[in-house]
Structures are given as structure tokens and as C-alpha cells.
Amino acid sequence: MAKWRIIDVTANSAFLNMALDEAISEAVRSRQSSPTIRFYKWQPSAVSIGYFQSLKDEVDNGLCKKLGVDIVRRRTGGGAVYHDGNGEITYSVIAPESFFPKGITESYQEICGWIVNALAKIGIVAEFKPINDIITGGKKISGNAQTRRNSILLQHGTILFKLDVAKMFSLLKVPKEKISDKFISDVKQRVTSVTDINPAISEQQLKDALIAAFTEGKESGFGKPSDKEMAEAEKLARERYSSEEWNNLR
């Protein structure tokens, strides 16, 4: 069984966060690095959009600039997400595809199961809701996105810790079609966070629960990105993820 590398929470720019996922994917593919689970935060706060989304359709660019919120296009599909610097813990799982079920839903279910287990450790009963959400009490608490390239699976996602709903939806343009089949007119009723459910839970407790659940049954050890991964990530952040060309790609 392969030994997993666990990278503890670091706060990075949106551009470096997305670049690190790509640089680590390449290092895992070329077997220079072990399969990796990374936890991170966003500094400054940022909006990430799905690979197929149109930036101008999804994000209030002017307001983001005014508030110092970065915008980055992910290389995974899925929706636009507001990543508050203090409002969530994000994770990435990067490993050979062969570690996971071949079916997309089944592989989401497996990794999302780790999040469900982490939430259970802090007393929150949640469940995986296909395609890529985790819900508790009918509200979304975690969103996830996956890509598979060169036989490497990358899944990243957020676990909402503290929610500034007003800010989240002021930065994102939420189309009414998206919520129509949920019969909920108020988008603010669709999401929740760990502290909405139990204000006594600290971010440290959430982080500890996530690390415990993600590493359960695995041989693992803490590590850091290698110098080579970091150099490659800094290059990708500079040349791709912070570029207008990439972020306005679609």
C-alpha cells in the first residue's frame, strides 16, 4: 500500500493554490511524489470558477476588485465558489486513478465519504448528495470537484466553517434556473456551515477531524511540497492561473 503524504493547512493565494494542485499532480504522475492529501486556505479571499464557466456570467468582477477578492479559474468543472479566507478549509486529494473506483459518482462518493466521516467526528450528520455535494439538514456544507488527467485523479473541495452568506452571494451571480428544481427561492437557504450548526466548534477541531478521517486506514505521514513542486507551482501561478488569458478562457 502506498504511503500518503499529508500537507497540513497553509494559506496561499488562489493562483498558488490551483497551481500547487497541478504541480503536485504532475509530480505524483511522474512518481517523484507520493499520493497526496493537502489542506489549505485562501489568502486573500477568492472566488474560484469552474473550468466551463464564463467569468463574466458568474462573478461580479468589479466588486471583487473593490474588496480585494482574487478570481481564479479552476481546471476542474463545477460551479463558482466564494472562498472566504477565514470561512472554510479546502482539501485536495491527488493520487493515481487506480486508487479509486472507475465510476465518477463512485469515486466522489468514496472521497466525500471521508468528509462525511470527519463531520460525524464533530457531531454533524451529513450525507453525500450526487453529483458532487455534501449536505446536512438539506443544506450544502461542502462542494467538491474532480478531474482525471494522465491517469491521475485530482479532487478538491471545500468544507464551510463560517459563512458570510451576504458577501458570498454579492460576489457570485446565481442564476435562477440553478435553484428552480429545489423549490427554494432564497439562495441563502441552500447553504450552511460548521459554525451555523454548532458555534462551539473551533477551526482546529474541524481540521483535526478532517485529517483523522482522511487518513483513516491509510499509511500516511506529514510532509511539504518539494522544492521542485513549489518552483513549478510558482511558475504556473505566475504564467497561467493569474493570467487574464486563462481566467477569461471561456
Next chain:
Amino acid sequence: MQGVHTEKAPGGKLLRIKVDFNQEEGVIDDVQMHGDFFIHPEDFVEKIEQLLVNLDQEDSEESISAGLGRIVENDGAELVGVTPEIIAKTFRTALASALAATTAQNQ
């Protein structure tokens, strides 16, 4: 003229298709697919968009859907949260809206 249509199937993802219709030449100049769906590999979306640009404007929703289904299967691509049927329906509606806008402008 541009026609835009958005669909969200129950349990599926949002799909918005924009069709740019070239009135002078009577051809589709560009098709863009946006939304929170997933396509593996991601750049396969360009192949879908290209197929939609090049098809006969008279093609039915069913034949577009079948054509999309074939290229998805041939390339081993995977669509998650969208289907060839939804893409065909959204495209036809967006194209109809572009053609209607063109007709309205000519009147």
C-alpha cells in the same frame, strides 16, 4: 446575432449555450457552452462546440443528440451533469432564438 438558452435538468447541472449566427453568410460563427457541469477530459468541450458550429442548421434535436452521443462514445469522453439530449435541446433553442432575432432585425 447571438441567441442564448439555459437549461437545468432535474438532478443535473446548469448548461448555457450561446450561438453566434452570421446573418450575412447564413452560417453559425461560434458556439459556446458554459455551466457548472463536468466533462472528462475537459478540453473535449471544444470538440462538442466545433461539432455544433459545423452541423446542418436543419438537423433535428434527435439527430444532433445522436451525433453527440457518437463522438462522446468514440472518444471515451464522460459527461457528468449534462447529456447529449440536453445539449442538443439547449443548442436548438439558442439557435432558434438567434434566428428569430435575425428575422426581427430584418423586418
